[in-house]
Amino acid sequence: xxxxVLRRLLYSVTVLWLVSTLVFVFLxxxxxxxxxxxxxxxxxxxxxxxxxxxLGLDRPVLVQYWRFAERLLRGDLGDSYVNxxxxxxxxxxxxxxxxWLVGGAACLWSAGGVALGVLSATRARTLWDRAAxxxxxxxxxxxxxxxxxxxxxxxxxxxxxxxxxxxxAGPPMQEHFLRRMTLPWIALALLMLATYTRxxxxxxxxxxxxxxxxxxxxxxxxxxxxxxxxxxxxxxxxVVTQFGVDLGALVGSTVVTEKVFGLQGxxxxxxxxxxxxxxPVIIGVTLTxxxxxxxxxxxxxxxxxxxxxxVRSG
Amino acid sequence: MAGGARxxxxxxxxxxxSPERGAAPPPVRGRTPVQIAWTRFRRDRAAVAALAVLFAxxxxxxxxxxxAHLTGHPYDATFPATGLDVDGxxxxxxxxxxxxxxxxxxxxxxxxxxxxxxSLVVGVCAALLASVAGTLAGTLAGFAGGLTDTLLxxxxxxxxxxxxxxxxxxxxxxxxxxxxxxGLVMTTLVIAFFSFAAFGRVIRGQVLALRRxxxxxxxxxxxxxxxxxxxxxxxxxxxxxxxxxxxxxxxAAIGFEATLSFLGAGVRPPMxxxxxMLGEGGDVFRTAWWLLAVPGTLLLLTTLSFNxxxxxxxxxxxxxxxxxxxx
Numbered sequence: 267x268x269x270x271v272l273r274r275l276l277y278s279v280t281v282l283w284l285v286s287t288l289v290f291v292f293l294x295x296x297x298x299x300x301x302x303x304x305x306x307x308x309x310x311x312x313x314x315x316x317x318x319x320x321l322g323l324d325r326p327v328l329v330q331y332w333r334f335a336e337r338l339l340r341g342d343l344g345d346s347y348v349n350x351x352x353x354x355x356x357x358x359x360x361x362x363x364x365x366w367l368v369g370g371a372a373c374l375w376s377a378g379g380v381a382l383g384v385l386s387a388t389r390a391r392t393l394w395d396r397a398a399x400x401x402x403x404x405x406x407x408x409x410x411x412x413x414x415x416x417x418x419x420x421x422x423x424x425x426x427x428x429x430x431x432x433x434x435a436g437p438p439m440q441e442h443f444l445r446r447m448t449l450p451w452i453a454l455a456l457l458m459l460a461t462y463t464r465x466x467x468x469x470x471x472x473x474x475x476x477x478x479x480x481x482x483x484x485x486x487x488x489x490x491x492x493x494x495x496x497x498x499x500x501x502x503x504x505v506v507t508q509f510g511v512d513l514g515a516l517v518g519s520t521v522v523t524e525k526v527f528g529l530q531g532x533x534x535x536x537x538x539x540x541x542x543x544x545x546p547v548i549i550g551v552t553l554t555x556x557x558x559x560x561x562x563x564x565x566x567x568x569x570x571x572x573x574x575x576x577v578r579s580g
Numbered sequence: 581m582a583g584g585a586r587x588x589x590x591x592x593x594x595x596x597x598s599p600e601r602g603a604a605p606p607p608v609r610g611r612t613p614v615q616i617a618w619t620r621f622r623r624d625r626a627a628v629a630a631l632a633v634l635f636a637x638x639x640x641x642x643x644x645x646x647x648a649h650l651t652g653h654p655y656d657a658t659f660p661a662t663g664l665d666v667d668g669x670x671x672x673x674x675x676x677x678x679x680x681x682x683x684x685x686x687x688x689x690x691x692x693x694x695x696x697x698x699s700l701v702v703g704v705c706a707a708l709l710a711s712v713a714g715t716l717a718g719t720l721a722g723f724a725g726g727l728t729d730t731l732l733x734x735x736x737x738x739x740x741x742x743x744x745x746x747x748x749x750x751x752x753x754x755x756x757x758x759x760x761x762x763g764l765v766m767t768t769l770v771i772a773f774f775s776f777a778a779f780g781r782v783i784r785g786q787v788l789a790l791r792r793x794x795x796x797x798x799x800x801x802x803x804x805x806x807x808x809x810x811x812x813x814x815x816x817x818x819x820x821x822x823x824x825x826x827x828x829x830x831x832a833a834i835g836f837e838a839t840l841s842f843l844g845a846g847v848r849p850p851m852x853x854x855x856x857m858l859g860e861g862g863d864v865f866r867t868a869w870w871l872l873a874v875p876g877t878l879l880l881l882t883t884l885s886f887n888x889x890x891x892x893x894x895x896x897x898x899x900x901x902x903x904x905x906x907x
Contacts, residue, residue, distance in 0.1 A: 280734070281734075281737060281738050281741050284734070284738045285738060285741060285742060288738070288742075289747070289750075292747070292750070292751060403884065403887060403888065403891075404880075404884060406887060407831060407835075407880060407883040407884040407886075407887050408880060408883070409835040409838050409839055409842075409855075409879060409883070410839065411838075411839060411842050411855075411858065412838075412858065412876050412879060412880065415858060415865070415872055415876070416872065416876065419865060419866065419869070419872055515743070517743070518743025518744070518745060518746050519743065519744070519745040519746075521745055521746065521749070521843065522745075522839060522842065522843065525843065533745075533746070536746050536749070536750070537749065537843065540749060540750055540753045540845075541753075548746075548750050551746065552742075552743055552746050552747060552750070555743040555746060556741055556742060556743055559741050559742075559743065560741055563741070
């Protein structure tokens with residue numbers, strides 16, 4: 267096993283390096299010069315040159331890349347162009363909000379999706395199943411921000427003035443934590459719920475048609491035990507895989523939910539930094555989030571090789 | 581090695597080049613795969629209904645200039661006198677504005693029609709681009725193997741590992757372009773770039789499986805070149821898969837465009853898109869429900885229809901409805 271893990275680890279590092287290089291290249295061929303963003307439209311040529319010099323932007327691109335890579339290896343993401351704060355501090359400040367958002371929603375959608383999927387599969391082709399299928403289709407077709415807006419419209423208008431204020435940026439997260447997070451959690455979870463219901467339903471239908479399930483039934487085991495012990499256990503493998511991947515990917519795509527509900531997470535941080543032309547922050551967050559995606563994939567892979575010995579050799 | 585050596589009937593019996601192209605003249609009137617699929621598709625009531633809805637939405641979008649002409653409201657013109665009330669709040673649906681006015685006093689009906697156009701054009705173009713790029717990359721990687729495969733597969737993995745939404749907004753905003761047309765192209769390209777990898781991965785897997793099939797060996801034995809095998813034997817066998825993936829990619833691309841435009845990183849104002857209409861209406865929709873309902877409903881109808889049609893196509897092309905059992 268160590269060899270397999272080592273290979274995956276090496277591969278993950280390569281992907282991370284490639285992503286960092288790609289982001290560096292993207293931002294350095296940008297037609298909007300950074301010094302113009304910082305200096306403002308009225309800055310003189312002299313000021314612009316000074317800003318370039320202080321940021322090291324007058325050096326050759328390769329030198330800049332070397333400095334960027336060297337600092338990255340030491341875990342230094344650089345400082346914000348806008349206020350000089352270390353990027354890592356900014357991220358550390360914002361990341362908890364995003365993690366709370368994703369984590370809370372994940373609890374809701376994984377439990378709900380698996381339950382709905384199992385119910386749907388064991389009652390295949392009934393009205394129940396059709397209703398669940400319709401829900402899945404609508405869920406898969408709804409862009410995240412539309413659902414978030416609808417929820418905000420439906421529930422926040424019913425709240426008092428103080429309630430509405432919950433969804434505007436400002437007060438620290440700790441205040442009214444549960445009241446503030448409930449709607450965002452539901453908004454994020456409902457859409458993911460659709461994916462998980464479909465996935466669990468499909469996997470369950472396949473597993474329930476297996477011979478060993480028939481054997482279990484023939485042995486006279488109660489149906490409940492057949493479905494939960496023999497069926498669900500095997501059907502969960504693809505669900506767990508997807509869960510790991512989604513958990514990582516979601517950390518980078520909650521920007522819409524954060525924006526609609528006024529949550530100050532990493533998504534909002536990037537969104538605000540783009541407007542300000544704050545390149546180091548954009549790169550820093552992108553890399554941090556990529557790290558989550560890669561780590562999640564790696565964990566899923568390693569988990570697989572522990573659970574299923576066939577993966578190790580292949 | 582050379583591609584020739586065809587028609588030498590005395591050496592080998594001429595083999596059919598791929599399973600679908602059987603040369604034998606059918607005794608009964610044969611149906612092409614497309615005809616069979618269409619017959620099956622027509623039996624799927626949900627998909628047919630979705631097709632009808634999509635057609636209606638398409639006509640509504642196509643006739644956008646007509647709505648502008650009939651109401652006398654161009655999509656980017658503001659009518660503060662008639663569209664806003666004394667408090668500066670947008671007026672709801674009525675005789676003057678059939679679907680209400682927005683926060684600047686613009687006609688929501690006309691803007692929604694133009695916005696749907698944008699959503700459809702960007703969605704379909706991005707999905708087609710991603711489909712072509714993904715099929716090309718996937719086929720090349722799966723068929724060539726070796727270094728080409730390693731490079732392409734890693735490129736696709738890397739694209740999938742990117743936090744696509746963050747990078748997409750960054751890209752769309754840093755390469756900000758002044759003209760509306762260029763903004764449209766940029767948005768389409770960004771969406772296509774982040775969609776091609778998932779596509780390519782599936783196709784690569786298919787090609788890897790196809791490569792080991794007998795008819796490929798037969799083609800090789802008959803002296804076909806690699807390029808010829810790829811074009812004449814591998815690609816036709818991917819057609820069903822590519823069609824299904826593309827049709828399901830369209831609603832995803834439409835949602836992606838709407839999200840980008842909602843965040844202000846998609847099409848440039850004053851050009852309306854369903855996403856940007858929702859984004860701009862964000863502050864006032866608590867009092868003006870139509871700013872949320874009109875573009876939201878249109879967006880949902882469009883993506884839902886495309887998803888239903890995609891599912892219908894998948895079932896129509898797939899072997900007997902449900903997925904095959906694992907052996």
